[in-house]
Amino acid sequence: LKEINMTKIYVRNFSLTTLIALFVFQVNSAYSKETHAPDRTEYFAPYAAKAVTVDGIADESVWQKAKWQNLDHRWLGPEYSKEDFQGRYKVVWSKSKLTILTEIVDDILIDTHRDPFTQYWDDDTLEIFLDEDLSGGDHQYNHNAFAYHMSLDNQAIDIGTNKLAQKYSNHVESRWQQQGDKLIWEVSIDIYTD
Secondary structure (H helix, E strand, O other): OOEEEEEEEEEEEEEOOEEEEEEEEEOOOOOOHHHOOOOOEEEEEEEOOOOOOOOOOOOOOHHHHOOOEEEOOEOOOOOOOOOOEEEEEEEEEOOOEEEEEEEEEEOOOOOOOOOOOOOHHHOOEEEEEEEOOOOOOOOOOOOOOEEEEEEOOOOEEEEOOOOOEEEOHHHEEEEEEEEOOEEEEEEEEEOOOO
């Protein structure tokens, strides 16, 4: 495979301080347009033959091949201006990883809880949902899909099968850097089968 079809279920701004990017990841060559819901968009992520250095710089040539997708749908919370929040993302893949680059403008970054297990949903976070086999369905207390709440200190947190917050940072490499008024965030995620 030279490109992967990644179907975006939702890309939503959860609130003024929380960013959610929900993805479905499918590598099955038997992908069928008939199963593709009409309100979803398609995104074709290029293959990264060389590993991307996750450093928040995005200077690898493979990023030039990936197309930007806007994060422009508000999910919850009041209306906001482009100065308050705007974002976009790109995706590339390798045999074992999915790497996401986001570019975010947010006038205030909030991390009010130093303990990553305390109200992590209230802090600014990049949230990525990953359903590698496009099975859909409930994933809240199981691993039917993975949800990664990427905190500003680069930790990956979500609810586990025991219904408690867990650290999944061993699945994810995450780094961001401020460049002018933009936050450039690279996240590389290990891909697991169902």
